[in-house]
């Protein structure tokens with residue numbers, strides 16, 4: 181992608197030259213330098229080489245991001261004497277658009293790291309973030325602050341995103357609001373939102389972007405992940421017409437996924453490899469759902485390389501996932517072509533769809549969903565605009581419904597996602613091509629290298645090894661980018677959030693500030709002092725909310741917790757699943773092998789133990805009576821049903837938990853996922869000494885772990901709380 185001359189009427193002349201094929205002269209590096217940054221060249225000083233300016237984080241190249249070496253040896257966008265090329269500080273859109281409140285400090289412009297505070301006039305209450313920071317990607321942290329008061333409207337005041345204006349002040353059912361962006365900014369997301377019958381606004385809040393505004397890979401993976409997950413789970417469930425969300429279709433549906441990657445001239449071989457790896461990651465992620473999609477995969481410049489043909493999936497010979505991955509891996513870009521033909525991609529997809537329709541018949545085709553995923557910068561210089569082809573595709577999927585209402589009912593069958601990647605993105609050409617209900621479909625990213633990470637984060641598969649955050653002498657597990665789950669006893673009475681430090685074990689020892697910690701309301705260490713239990717650890721769980729999210733990477737990822745949709749997906753439970761089903765799968769045997777982690781120095785090791793359930797439980801928990809501080813004669817007083825019991829030497833030698841292991845996840849590996857079933861709370865003996873590490877249990881030593889299935893209400897109240905918009909929620913099962 182990248183270099184292509186964009187054939188607007190202005191560039192038409194240049195294109196003619198371009199195809200003339202005359203070699204003229206190389207470009208020169210004269211006056212190319214950038215103040216505060218540097219540049220790279222894709223093909224030295226030859227024609228067609230793209231010069232890309234680079235600035236440090238928090239800065240962007242100005243007045244241009246790239247220059248192209250043209251045929252005549254001149255740079256497109258020649259440097260100008262009076263506006264020297266330099267690195268400018270990143271600016272964020274104007275936040276002084278908030279109604280019924282005040283922004284401080286008032287400034288003309290807001291730059292990276294500038295902090296703003298928001299306050300509502302009296303009588304108004306605030307939703308969203310009261311404090312926001314201008315981030316290096318040109319966006320404000322947190323969410324749009326909105327001041328409103330109870331007005332009896334059907335929908336809540338949707339607010340005004342920074343840099344935008346909104347038309348429409350009536351929030352009744354079927355009323356619409358329209359957005360536009362102020363000078364220098366452009367709108368990403370829906371231009372219009374409608375107040376739906378369920379009291380929600382349609383679509384997602386749009387945002388105003390500068391040309392230097394990018395989505396971070398975490399933002400992209402969360403947004404794209406939740407959309408694609410919706411497409412995937414749609415096909416898993418039969419009858420769920422949840423208000424506001426996509427209407428579910430029958431299981432008979434088929435999912436066709438069409439992927440296209442722009443590999444026009446300026447793209448380097450290494451980037452093509454990265455794009456391939458990213459697609460492989462995506463396909464693997466998707467395969468952890470029970471849906472079995474059909475794939476069409478193409479790479480394109482002026483030609484189109486069809487790597488995987490979707491029609492093969494409709495022949496008798498079924499295409500295996502591994503075959504797709506092998507084909508992808510083997511694909512080599514041959515002769516590079518000048519030119520980029522984006523329309524050819526859509527035309528090819530349209531042709532494939534027409535053939536599928538012929539093969540399966542009109543009725544069956546109705547049940548096909550189509551998901552397009554495109555990676556491009558949008559600079560096409562041949563083939564013309566893809567818009568008419570996209571209109572034909574919509575026509576085919578929407579079944580030529582002319583009545584708007586009917587067309588709408590078919591909208592869920594077509595999603596077009598565009599990942600706009602590059603230093604110079606043609607947003608005006610690309611944005612009109614995206615389509616689909618629900619979440620965001622248009623993403624802006626700087627580098628193709630971010631893709632792999634993005635898809636890695638999607639759908640929350642994980643390797644647990646390094647998911648641990650640490651607080652004081654405890655460990656915890658990351659359950660979403662903002663929350664660490666740990667034991668309540670890790671905090672002492674009177675601790676303030678600023679007393680608690682969370683170190684993210686990502687190899688860089690990053691420390692995160694704590695915004696809040698929330699122990700289980702029923703946790704009461706001295707609750708049974710009178711009953712012969714000096715320290716009572718029932719409900720020993722707490723959630724730590726972080727000030728800022730943890731950057732998800734291959735080292736740090738959230739773990740699955742019970743009673744969430746994600747865990748059902750991991751367990752490959754089909755249809756509407758329940759908490760009980762999950763528990764029966766994960767803790768079904770009288771002896772259930774579980775693991776937990778221990779940390780010594782910087783090394784993290786996995787310990788093994790066996791939860792004694794059913795008939796084994798009584799024998800296991802009776803040793804609680806040998807713990808110091810316990811004088812009761814009934815072990816059930818100290819060890820309630822909320823605990824799992826491990827330890828001892830028969831039939832297996834378990835590892836024991838050491839002091840520093842408290843709060844850590846007790847987990848099970850299931851296929852490719854890790855699911856936390858409990859967390860380390862307390863034990864009867866300290867066999868570890870100060871060193872910790874891997875230590876084996878003796879005959880009577882026992883450890884007790886809080887069974888997460890018994891504290892789901894607490895987890896759900898916080899992690900599933902959708903009455904806030906500081907963090908995205910986990911999807912908990914209804915029962």
Ligand SMILES: *[C@@H]1O[C@H](CO)[C@@H](O)[C@H](O)[C@H]1NC(C)=O
Nearest residue numbers: 269285290291292293294295
């Ligand atoms: C905002 O950021 C700019 C650029 O970094 C800086 O010069 C200015 O002092 C900041 N303003 C405030 C109020 O922090």
Ligand SMILES: *[C@@H]1O[C@H](CO)[C@@H](O)[C@H](O)[C@H]1NC(C)=O
Nearest residue numbers: 417418419420421422428430
């Ligand atoms: C689908 O859900 C509706 C409303 O919950 C219910 O009335 C209907 O019987 C369900 N249909 C099936 C096939 O389960």
Ligand SMILES: *[C@@H]1O[C@H](CO)[C@@H](O)[C@H](O)[C@H]1NC(C)=O
Nearest residue numbers: 418429430431432433544547
């Ligand atoms: C699914 O397909 C079968 C046969 O193709 C058909 O009998 C059945 O009615 C379909 N179910 C739904 C919910 O459309």
Ligand SMILES: *[C@@H]1O[C@H](CO)[C@@H](O)[C@H](O)[C@H]1NC(C)=O
Nearest residue numbers: 542575576577578579580581
């Ligand atoms: C949709 O309309 C096009 C022309 O606009 C026509 O060729 C096509 O047959 C129609 N398709 C259906 C399914 O009615």
